[in-house]
Amino acid sequence: GEDVEQSLFLSVREGDSSVINCTYxxxxxxxxxxxxxxxxxxxQLLTYIFSNMDMKQDQRLTVLLNxxxxxxxLRIADTQTGDSAIYFCAESQLSLSGKLIFGQGTTLxxxx
Amino acid sequence: DxxxxxxxxxxxxxxxxxxxxxxxxxxxxxxxxxxxxxxxQGPEFLTYFQNEAQLEKSRLLSDRFSAERPKGSFSTLEIxxxxxxxxxxxxxxxxxxxxxxxxxxxxxxxxxVL
Numbered sequence: 001g002e003d004v005e006q007s008l009f010l011s012v013r014e015g016d017s018s019v020i021n022c023t024y025x026x027x028x029x030x031x032x033x034x035x036x037x038x039x040x041x042x043x044q045l046l047t048y049i050f051s052n053m054d055m056k057q058d059q060r061l062t063v064l065l066n067x068x069x070x071x072x073x074l075r076i077a078d079t080q081t082g083d084s085a086i087y088f089c090a091e092s093q094l095s096l097s098g099k100l101i102f103g104q105g106t107t108l109x110x111x112x
Numbered sequence: 113d114x115x116x117x118x119x120x121x122x123x124x125x126x127x128x129x130x131x132x133x134x135x136x137x138x139x140x141x142x143x144x145x146x147x148x149x150x151x152x153q154g155p156e157f158l159t160y161f162q163n164e165a166q167l168e169k170s171r172l173l174s175d176r177f178s179a180e181r182p183k184g185s186f187s188t189l190e191i192x193x194x195x196x197x198x199x200x201x202x203x204x205x206x207x208x209x210x211x212x213x214x215x216x217x218x219x220x221x222x223x224x225v226l
Contacts, residue, residue, distance in 0.1 A: 004154075031212055043155070043203070043217040050212070088154050097168045098213040099145060100205075102154030 006089055006103035013111050018076040020106045022089030025070060029091040032065060033100065034074045038085045046074070046087075076108075084110045114138060116218035118204050124224045125194055132190045133221045137206030144187050145215060146179060147203040148172065155203055161187060162209075194225045 003025045012018045024032070033048040049056045049063045049072075056063045062075040076083055086107050090100040117136045125131050137144050142163050147155035158177070160168040163184040173179075176194075181187040191198055201222050205215040 035217075042219045043205075045214055045216065048212050048214065090154070092213065094213050097145075097160040097162075098143065098207065098209070098215075099157040099160055099168065100147075100155070100215060101157070104152070104154050 004089055004091055004101055004103040006087075006106045008104065009107050009109070011109040011111065012079050014079060014081055016079055018079045018083070018108055018110075020074045020076075020087050020089075020108065022072040022074075022103055023070055024072065024089070024091045024101075026091060026093070026101070027070065028093055030094040031092050032063075032072050033090040033092070034061075034063065035088040035090060035102075036085045037088065037105070043088065079108075079110050081110045081112060084108055116204055116206055116216055118202075118218040118221050120221060121219060122222050122224075124226065126226050127194060127196060129194055130190065130192045131194060131223060132188055133202055133223075135187045135189070135204030135206075135218060137185070137187070137204070138208075138216055141206035141208050141216075142184070143207045143209050143213070143215075144181055145205045145207075146187070146189050147205065149201040149203055149220070150199075158189075158202075191223075194223075196225045199223055199225045 034046045035043045060077045086105040089103040144161040146158040149155040161181040176192045179189045201220040203220045205217045207215045
């Protein structure tokens with residue numbers, strides 16, 4: 001079946017790097033995504049990676065995918081207080097509806 | 113603003129009443145999705161439209177729930193005979209089915225059933 005799991009909480013100091021981890025079970029996933037949700041706000045798509053890629057970098061964000069272990073991570077360099085939010089990992093199969101299967105979210109707390 | 117919009121933003125209703133939510137996707141996005149999010153959880157898929165055709169429904173979508181997208185543009189989600197367990201944030205997303213099928217989410221409608 002489809003399942004996505006994340007650790008619930010991460011606390012870092014401003015300026016440090018943050019690494020948020022995610023595991024998924026569906027080996028036929030086509031794309032994997034990271035979304036950010038701030039309090040009272042909607043979901044913001046940060047980045048996504050195609051399942052045949054190992055890494056994708058976008059400014060301060062680096063996504064690493066280990067397809068063998070079904071492990072996805074999001075690294076945020078030089079973490080700022082504005083990065084404090086809930087981060088959701090999601091996977092989908094584009095050959096079907098493309099619906100997203102989300103993890104339960106990781107709350108990132110950035111201390112000044 | 114050309115993003116996904118949802119109305120109303122908040123809805124408080126009494127148990128047993130019917131409610132209807134509206135989603136206006138990004139123009140020319142042919143795919144539209146509804147999700148439900150409860151406190152402390154990630155969003156859960158409810159249903160999916162490709163243009164006006166409803167192509168997939170989750171087992172979460174009981175027969176009290178119905179969704180439409182009559183002209184392939186805006187969509188409505190109706191809940192009949194609401195129950196307290198229906199209290200949640202209802203999210204709408206749209207995509208153009210291009211590379212990555214990037215889904216852009218609206219702000220959501222928060223439903224409270226008393």
